[in-house]
Amino acid sequence: MAARPPGNGGSAEPEAIEFGIAALNARLDESDLSFPATSQDVLRALDYPDVPYDSKGHTIDLSSALEEVPQSEFDNETELLDALYPVFDEARRSGGGLLGGIRDALPF
Numbered sequence: 461m462a463a464r465p466p467g468n469g470g471s472a473e474p475e476a477i478e479f480g481i482a483a484l485n486a487r488l489d490e491s492d493l494s495f496p497a498t499s500q501d502v503l504r505a506l507d508y509p510d511v512p513y514d515s516k517g518h519t520i521d522l523s524s525a526l527e528e529v530p531q532s533e534f535d536n537e538t539e540l541l542d543a544l545y546p547v548f549d550e551a552r553r554s555g556g557g558l559l560g561g562i563r564d565a566l567p568f
Contacts, residue, residue, distance in 0.1 A: 479512040480548040513551040
């Protein structure tokens with residue numbers, strides 16, 4: 461999941477904003493994590509991060525996201541990302557609940 465921010469009229473191509481699985485994948489690529497790995501291995505390798513789950517910068521604590529996954533051991537990176545995808549998708553769809561929706565609707 462990634463979204464491009466609106467252009468500012470310049471000629472330079474805007475940077476993509478990574479969130480959800482794309483943001484987590486980027487952090488995994490920068491880490492020294494090797495698979496198979498447990499949830500705790502992942503958290504230690506990534507230093508217990510908060511991961512953005514939408515283009516507005518809302519985050520979810522990776523340890524909380526991993527608690528929502530029915531497994532705690534992953535044979536490879538794809539298995540980890542596939543297991544976490546529904547958690548990030550649900551966080552994005554719920555959008556922070558009623559208060560988050562009201563806050564997002566306000567112009568300030």
